[in-house]
Amino acid sequence: MNLKLAQQVLDLAREAGIKVTAAESCTGGLVMAALTELAGASDVVDRGFVTYSNAAKSEMLGVAPELITAHGAVSQAVAQAMVEGALARSQAGVAVSITGIAGPGGGTAEKPVGLVWFALARTGEPTVTLEKRFTEPTRAGVRTASVETALELLRDALA
Numbered sequence: 001m002n003l004k005l006a007q008q009v010l011d012l013a014r015e016a017g018i019k020v021t022a023a024e025s026c027t028g029g030l031v032m033a034a035l036t037e038l039a040g041a042s043d044v045v046d047r048g049f050v051t052y053s054n055a056a057k058s059e060m061l062g063v064a065p066e067l068i069t070a071h072g073a074v075s076q077a078v079a080q081a082m083v084e085g086a087l088a089r090s091q092a093g094v095a096v097s098i099t100g101i102a103g104p105g106g107g108t109a110e111k112p113v114g115l116v117w118f119a120l121a122r123t124g125e126p127t128v129t130l131e132k133r134f135t136e137p138t139r140a141g142v143r144t145a146s147v148e149t150a151l152e153l154l155r156d157a158l159a
Contacts, residue, residue: 001037001144002034002148002151003034003037005151005155007038009154009155009158010035010040010044010045012155012158012159013154013158014040014043014044016158018093018158019044019090019094020045020094020154021045021046021047021086021090021092021094021095022035022048022049022086022097022098022150023048023061023086023095023096023098024048024050024097024150025050025057025082025098025099025100026052026098026099026100026102026143026146027143027150028050028052028143029048029050030143030144030146031096031150031151034151046091049089051063057073057078057081057099060089061086061089062088064081074099074101076117076129078117079097079117080119080127082119083095083096083119083120083121083127094120094158095120095121095122096118096150096153096154097119098116098150099117100114100115100117100132100146101113101115101142102116102139102142103139104138114132114136115131115132115133116131116133116134116146117129118130118131118146118149120154120157122157128153130153
């Protein structure tokens with residue numbers, strides 16, 4: 001867990017007067033865990049959404065089931081819908097979402113283990129999406145790299 005990066009996110013959010021949220025699938029809440037590991041996080045962390053199942057993505061974030069059916073849960077479209085849903089369903093001014101295949105199973109030729117989609121949304125700005133194909137050989141490696149990427153996206157959006 002990169003606590004230095006998490007601290008940067010908290011400091012920048014505090015300076016900007018912006019609350020933060022995350023919608024997480026394959027990371028299972030690890031982004032919010034990194035942020036809330038640090039004292040004073042309650043100043044800027046609003047809430048987190050752990051939406052591991054497709055039903056949770058729809059029920060908690062408003063992701064259309066048809067979108068998941070058409071593109072799959074691990075897709076640019078779903079990552080974008082997740083982050084926009086998180087922003088709309090929170091008091092946060094900036095949100096990040098993560099959906100991916102951490103492995104060791106579940107990958108296909110088109111969507112291999114290590115494929116992770118991210119999205120970043122900030123109130124009043126266009127949503128940004130990012131595809132990563134991590135080559136870490138373990139589930140823990142993919143999840144750790146995903147958390148780092150999500151924190152970097154938040155930091156850069158707030159900087």
